[in-house]
Amino acid sequence: MIKVENLKKTYPGKVPTPALKGVTFSVAKGEILVITGRSGSGKSTLLHQLSLIDTPTEGEILIEDQNILALTDSQKTKFRLENLGYVFQEYALIAELDAMENVYIPAMALGTPPAEYEKRAAELLRIVGLGERMDHYPSELSGGEQQRVAIARALINNPKIIFADEPTANLDTVSAKVVLDLFRKLKKEMKQTIVMITHEEDDLKYADQVLWLKDGLIEKLGKVK
């Protein structure tokens, strides 16, 4: 599903900062890859490159054998909309939209018929356990609920991959477990490929594969038993 070859990212500045120094790995379809490591190890940088939010300095990323780094900016935007879902560390919902609207806005942008995206958004909100809170605004939802809305939004366009940047970082233990169980359910029932960052040791048990980063390099890559 994802093949990464010698990926490098250096942030420009008076003193250029290398954040990724050559990373190579692959992720199979329907797999959960957990990226972990200390602060400053390059976890978020790697996720940003994979999800096309940022552009690497060097290297190659293939998603289903397509070299996504060769795409133009507008093609990347379209690719993100059609193929990728993104769950942010903080509750990244649009304050003026209710839960249902937050979920279906990517589908609307994709041109999905309203009846279809409304139905799917409602279904996804039920899947994430918010079937009764569809018309609630972000300010009326707890942190865990907002994160579940964000997951539903990430799923609305049937993405090939979901990227999640420390989705449980701001959640209490119970809410964090709900979100991670949800990821596991998505993988199991929908064969969803998920790439997730975490720094919680406990979260690693949800992974099929864990990638330990240290100073911009892979320290260890392996399956979790």
Place this chain on the structure above:
Amino acid sequence: MKDLKTSFFIAVKSITRGNKSMLALMIFILSLSFLNMMFISGVLAGIWESELNAMISFAVGHITVNPQQQPTMKQYISNQDTIRANIRTIPGIVAMVRHYHMAGSLSYDKDKNGQLRSISGVILGIDPAEEQKMFITQNIMLSGTRLSPEDTDQIVLSSAVAGGYGAIERLGSDLGGARVGDKIQATYSNGIIRTYTIKGIYDDALGINQTFITAKEAESILSISNSASQIMVKVDLARAPLSSYEEKIQAMMPNLSVKNYTSGLGSVASFQQALDMISGIVGAISVLVAAITIFVLIYVNALNKQRQIGILKAIGIKQNIIVNAYIIQSLFYTICGISIGAAVVFGFLNPLLRAHPVPLIKGVMNLMLAFTSRGIFVGILSFAVAGFLAGLIPSRMVAKKDILKAIWG
């Protein structure tokens, strides 16, 4: 189409569920800007229209028929009664007069000591009854009465000519305080000298400075009859455009010179140019104020929401969708501002000023608002363009930011 639909969706949600105080403030400022622009330009156009109406009502009418110019120039229009009878057959003719224009001077011995005070000017020979229907000059008498058709030894002066009616006294420009019943002496350019009793003095607020004797008296001085120096016509402009009347009259009398009032404006036309210029400057400033207001508020709004913009971009929403959403919001504020401003001007101020006129020159000119459909269109269009640009530029500035920079702030 799907992009526009998404932009519209984001814009509507931002407006309906966004900060209401900000929304009210923005619309209020834009309403004031549009109100200011329309009111000032309306007042300036109204002053010009009042001035024109006053000129038409006091001195020139809509159309003037002048003596033959080509191939030989004539001093008088002959057979004026036939000509006027012909003109009267044109539907829409409201009133008509003829004038004799005579150059001369007026002298007044105020202190009865042989020290005459004289002024030069044009003395008009008029048909008093017709004049009254055509011009309002003699309906605003300050003192005395109007001329009667058979008067031959009476004269009517303007307050400016008589002097002493509040005007600043200037040697050589008035008679120093002549009053009704006083005798004045008129010396005409053909050498004839007549003595008249002042029958009336009218309020010359407009400064037309005309002196009147009867046409009968003028004919005796000029030794002519059934003639005129000029025929003036007032028409019903609601019935047909001015040019139509002008063409019809000219067609009836191809040898006479037919002109409309605009050709006789002379230096007054520069007054209109000055008013137009002021109106244009005020309009441009209003549009600029509106544009800056929208720009600043949209920019602040977009900056406050730059994380949200970054998130939208991260989940695959095109930059154009986001920018268009801000443009739609901006146009919404602009349309609301225009609508409220227009409602106040056209629904409140304009009717108010018509119902309760504020005199600019008492009895002559009132403060009124005048608008042309072109002026209104240009005002609305310039506001809409300002709203569009003021929505486009700041939202693009924020929306084109790198996704991560936008999210991290």
